[in-house]
Amino acid sequence: MRLGADHVRVRVPATSANLGPGFDAMGLALGIYDEIEVQLVASDDITVEVDGEGAGEVPDGADHLVVRALRHTLEVAGAPLTGLRMHCVNQIPHGRGLGSSAAAVVSGVVAARGLLADPGALDAATMLAIATEFEGHPDNAAPALRGGATLAWSGAEGPRAVDLEIDPRIVATVLVPEVRLATSRARGVLPAQVPHADAAFTAGRAALLVEVLARRPELLLDATEDRLHQDYRAGVMAGTAELVRSLRAEGLAATVSGAGPTVLVLSTAEQAPALDAVLADLVDEVAGWRALRPGIDTVGAVCRSDSMA
Known part of the structure; x- marks a missing residue:
């Protein structure tokens, strides 16, 4: 060639x-x-x-x-x-x-x-x-x-x-910390086996997420729930895990982005005021977090x- x-x-x-x-x-x-x-x-x-x-x-x-x-x-x-x-x-x-x-x-x-x-x-x-x-x-x-x-x-x-397919109403926000985390470390804490009930639960949520991304963004909170990997990684990114828990407690679909420690929030334009209010309380650049809406x-x-x- x-x-x-x-x-x-x-x-x-x-x-x-x-x-x-x-x-x-x-x-x-x-x-x-x-x-x-x-x-x-x-x-x-x-x-x-x-x-x-x-x-x-x-x-x-x-x-x-x-x-x-x-x-x-x-x-x-x-x-x-x-x-x-x-x-x-x-x-x-x-x-x-x-x-x-x-x-x-x-x-x-x-x-x-x-x-x-x-x-x-x-x-x-x-x-x-x-x-x-x-x-x-x-x-x-x-x-x-x-x-x-x-x-x-x-x-x-x-x-x-x-x-x-992605519903045009969906907005992505990323909350980026100053600290880094090697993917190899995040993968290293995952167990070789998980309970069958957790695997089944997560498979169902993943299937739901395909539908929700396309046309049912009002169900993003349920569709982004995970029992397969995020809890196991909490020990190596405690701040991320706490931020995900706090955002989800407020009804916002927060997940760990990739292997972390960034947090991804999927929301709709209608949720923007609520998300902004929560982020004003939880995310502080002085503490090392940046909130970005990159599209x-x-x-x-x-x-x-x-x-x-």
Whole structure:
């Protein structure tokens, strides 16, 4: 496969996985974005410049996650590997449960596709498969690629995803703490087995959530109830767990965003005054929490490329 462009720009949204009961399956794209610009160079040099989240912390060469995903995708496509310069402008908070690693992987995959002479040779299923290979599961990768809400799973044919309808009345609010939490730590506290009653309860709520997202937002509180993972993680994110409990006690559909510690609240415009009043009491920037209403991204990852001369 030949390269057809030497310069691409990619934008990828943040994502919130699980949405309560949809553990490792459901995800939602949010209007917070990482943007990258990649320029191929006629050498083996790889340089990375990062502004915003992760600046001074993430690798600045071949070990950068976006670069690794990009080069792996080019290998899968049978395209030649070259040196590159990359500039990242990151807005997605790291280590907060907003899909920053999935956004990085998807950025690399989509950038590689944009560099190909025939981008159509790398189809949506292959891109999801590559992203899942890096991530381990597709719950964040799918909405980052596709936008909106998605339901993703892995089967005999590899990872797959379908889009979920979202009622336009639904509003997403994220409550982002200063503290970080590694996904590996949040996963490490999950038990190998759960009670059958809790598994059955959560499966029922996940099924209900599909209907509620599409046309019954008045049932969001019930539909986002979980017994599979959030309580087990409370010990490693006590502030998050307490905030989720307090918001739900006020009738607001709060869940842990991904592996945490960010809190996701799904509400309607009619609930906005009540939500604002509760947040005024519970969320304080001085104590390290920020409330954001980024909107739901409905586009997913986008790429612009410049043809090679």
